[in-house]
Amino acid sequence: MFKEWKKILWLAIPSIASFASSTLTGTINLILVGQLSSLAIAIVGVSNIIMYNAWALFSGIGHTTNYLVAQNYGSNNMKKAVERTYIAFYLSLAASAVILFVGLLFPEGIFKLLGSSTQMIEEGKSYLQFRFFAMIFSIFTFVFHGFLRGIGDTKTPMISTIIGGAFMVFLTYGLTYGKFALPEIGLIGAGIAFFTGEVVTFLICAYIYFIKLHPNFETRKKVTFDRSESKLIFAESSKLGIQEFSMAMAMFVFTAFVTRLGTDALAANEVALSVMSLGFMPAFAFGSTATILVGQEIGKGQPSLGKKAGTHTAILGCIFLLILGVIQFFFAEPIAKIYTDDVQVYKLAGELIMISAFLQLFDGLLNFYAGGLRGIGDTSFLLKISLLLGWLLFIPLSFVLTFLLDLGSIGAWISLYTYLTVFGISVMIRFYRTNWDLVKLKSVEKEYEADHVI
Template identity: 65%
Template sequence: MNYKKILALALPSIASFAAMTATGTINLIMVGSLGALAIAIVGVTNIIMYNVWALFSGIGHTVNYLVAQHYGSNNMKRGIKQTGIALYLCVIANAFVILVGLFASEAILSVMGSSADLIREGTSYLMIRFLAMAGTVFTFVLHGFFRGIGDTKTPMVTSIIGNLAMIFFTYALTYGNAGFPEMGLVGAAWAVFIGEFTIFLLSAYVYFIALHKRYGTRTKAKIERADSTLIASESAKLGAEEFSKSMAMFVFTVFVTQLGTNALASNEVALSVMSFGFMPAFAFGTTATILVGQDIGRGDPLSARRMGTETAILGSIFILILGLLEFVFAESIIGLYTNDPEVYELAVQLIQISAFLQLFDALFNFYAGGLRGIGDTSFLLKISLILSWLFFVPLAYVCVNVFHLESIGAWLSLYAFITAIGIAVMIRFYRVDWLAIKLKSESTHESPVNKAKEY
């Protein structure tokens, strides 16, 4: 097993995602002192911002796997050109994000069925988070480039620095510490803005200055039809895939919101804890994209398949260990977030339900990462749309509104969905005809997966 090669890429990614996860956890704990309403506002906003990120995440995912393929085939000149086109696309995306944040934040909270108190207190917080997302969109593309060339340390370092800044300013601006004004929840939002743009600016320095000598990263990208079509179409598919899942989670949150502030706060706390399980899943999924994509670029599809499998095995071990720790220490962990007895008791139950079921979420990430590495983006979009909207959303509605199973029923429906999509993507990975795979950039009109093995 190529465990050293896999871990060399995965561990910095785990540290990068851990920095983001830990920051979210620490910030939620600090903001939690403001009360259940503040926790609920952060929770609802996180779901909204995840949807916004998902909508444009396809740009970064596309850069990630295309650059990995170009790096493997030693054609980085085209990889740089495609990255430049992707950055132009980010400018358009961010104009939309900023306008929506400035003029539609209150309306979005209203559509979600939020209480009057949540809308009143949360509108400014949400608006600032939209502005922060502009930095995140650029960062995700730049980090996708770094990971595509096998550099997972730069995203780690920039993420750690930016998230440390975020923690400090949350402490300083929320409660008026270290000589800063006391701004409450709005201060916490500005802390996120500062942190996200710190990460972006550091990443931009590395890309445009530190890597220019090696790759010519400051070369103006010539917008050609073939590459522009490829970037736009792949970004649209991968973005729609993420967005379909995130919108389903949005609807899921609406169902939970209707159960009351305590249920919503418990849901947010539980999701925050479970994000420690999502962390290695994302990291190993990204590693699968890198290794599979680079081997496809080298013209060695069987090695790519093997690397995807070995990455999934190592990632599963990490997830099972984390699940065990979450199950055993659920009560102690939740105690760090809240002393509200209703929120505490429900959140503990949600954690213990999902501690081991998150393995299926991990399987989705591992094998979806591998499929992105070969450019099998159409399947990922189709399975996401089908299972999100024809299975997950109806099941969540029935559990909450028909059988009245409340939060427990909502989470059971969530993990039924995660299990189904994880297994489906894993099966697809092993049914691909790997010997028939072509580089995505060889044609903007043909799938890189000529066929899948028949059942």
């Protein structure tokens, strides 16, 4: 068992560091920008939700690359893995065109759709525009990371994320407040910093993929259009993208509800979400590790070992979340004070953090076992359960608790963790009820959908 845990940690710890770097970067940026005003915190928070929706819609491209490359790596067919990665690049080009179009024309309209104040719209639209431009590079970076993690390289995504994040933080401080001989341009400077950080991360990954990996995997090659493979990757990317987008849109509506509670409530919500993103960090990392290990075992024709790897990954992930939850529960308000000295904001944020400190374990279960299901290609179930619970449970319950029962932000967060609890348990049950003897390698010749349930 300890040998298996060592292997899991060898993959997961760099991923934790990678997600931690990304999370820490976002946290530091929010703290830096937060010194401008509570309005600035709200603008960045709302923009984060908007961009999560934009990223989620196209994230399926990277997720699909990750699990297909993992399977191909396990089956020792890296030629197919590279071909599929190029198809993912082509899809990313199409996605970039859409993102550029929306970023140029619709930032102001999106803020209006959320019911934002006139002041928030005027001060936030330029910042949001730079975030859209940054998203173009992050879509490609996610594909690079998907390939690298698929072959078991979790260190390169970590390094690229840390370096890009360092650039982002440096420029955020410099351009927001006019430090390091840079111009003082406030919130717009923070947007430019975010864009620059994403470009740096992208360039590092492109260098590794096209230059460093070419001798081993022939990553610089002309890939002819394969209609069957393109259809497979588009279908898988669409299912995983819509699944993520469904969750993101549910959070979008959730944020719209909280926005109507006022600027202080929204600022507290964003501070709490920023703190709780520290819990998302190991959840995402161990979920990604589950995809890698399960996918590789499927490629080797050993599905039972894939199931075992997924279980061990979930156990280790839960241990990490329990330790983190204890810290967050007992230090909730002092942590919230780091973000703001507004008494109303940090007291409410502290209450929200305490609510979610241990309930985040269910968000962990969701990520761990969803990662395992991605590893076997069970994308249809993930799509269906995401749509069902997001729109028939989470959103109605949020409205009832927040407004009809007048519980405000507390009611909103109770509904959030009710949703995550049901979601996490549902995905876990699916993982163990799957007939693993029937799980096979995903291919265009015989596409397998894991609908065989005991």
